[in-house]
Amino acid sequence: MIHRTLTAAIGFSAIAVAAHAQTSMPFALDWRFEGPSAPYFVAIDQGYFAEAGLEVEISAGEGSLDAIPKVATGAYPVGFADINSLIRFLDQNPDAPVIGAMVVYDRPPFAIVGRRSLGVEEPSDLEGRTLGAPPPDGAFAQWPIFVDVTGIDESQVTIEPVGFPTREPSLAEGTVDAVTGFSFTSFLSTLRLGVDEDDISVMLMADYGVDLYGNVVIVNTDFAEENPDAVSAFLEAVAKGWVDTIADPEAAIESLASRNPAMDAGLELRRLQLAMQDTVLTDWVMENGMGMIDPDRFDNALEQIRLTYEYQNEPDASLYFTDAFLPEGGFPID
16 A cells, blocks of 8 residues: 655655656546646646656546546556546455545536526425436436435436437426536536526535545556656646646636647636536635545545445545645645
């Protein structure tokens, strides 16, 4: 197991400077080059990785279940993935050499997106109405937790299976009253279909007592044991990219646009801003810094996961996340 003592004896800045020259660290994203991925390109363009002696190439992905095996097999030393998917993966593959090393999404974007004109604004409004949900949707997977923490009567909610391509169109057409999805994705998709912004309600599950964390930087533990300084330097560069992005999201989108010239820059700027609002810039992060977890909250999250997943092994927080490569107190973001 990787312990904090790897970094406790020396200052974080010294670690970044000491990172091995030109260490190759390809980075596997969980998704396409969209707004929320801009900070990593900012870190490249501002030279933060290069200054730390790191050679970083960023690859798009097809979801967390794509990114996690890439890192676990060693194909990539670092990646970006939903920690809840990582917990399930490690429960089923306890010897896999992968672990979370830095929280980026302090809250997950799991949400219920409804329409006020259809009577949906609060969780209790779902009773007597129809909820559209793609069966494999990551947000819908948390529905039992949401039901538990809000106390809504699940028997009074009609669940309508919908496909991903038809989810937001169904909401726009009014054939369902609300849908499960990522807050910034389903909101923007509904908006683009002509629904008035004031008519769209977004219930972020985290606002109602779902204690799960969201996406984290994951690391191959074999690589980390051999290259602890490089991992710490990588995380510091990521944090710098986020600090710059928070200060100037428009400039961050310019970095992204050079890698995805066909994108709608205005749309991706809004997606980035919503992602920061919903998942990154939480009160806890503003007070405690980026990257860390609250142990008590994480323990409760592991218990909430029991409502959606039957553990094969007793959950152990230390198997899923380490702060060994983070500075004491996390990264300040102001």
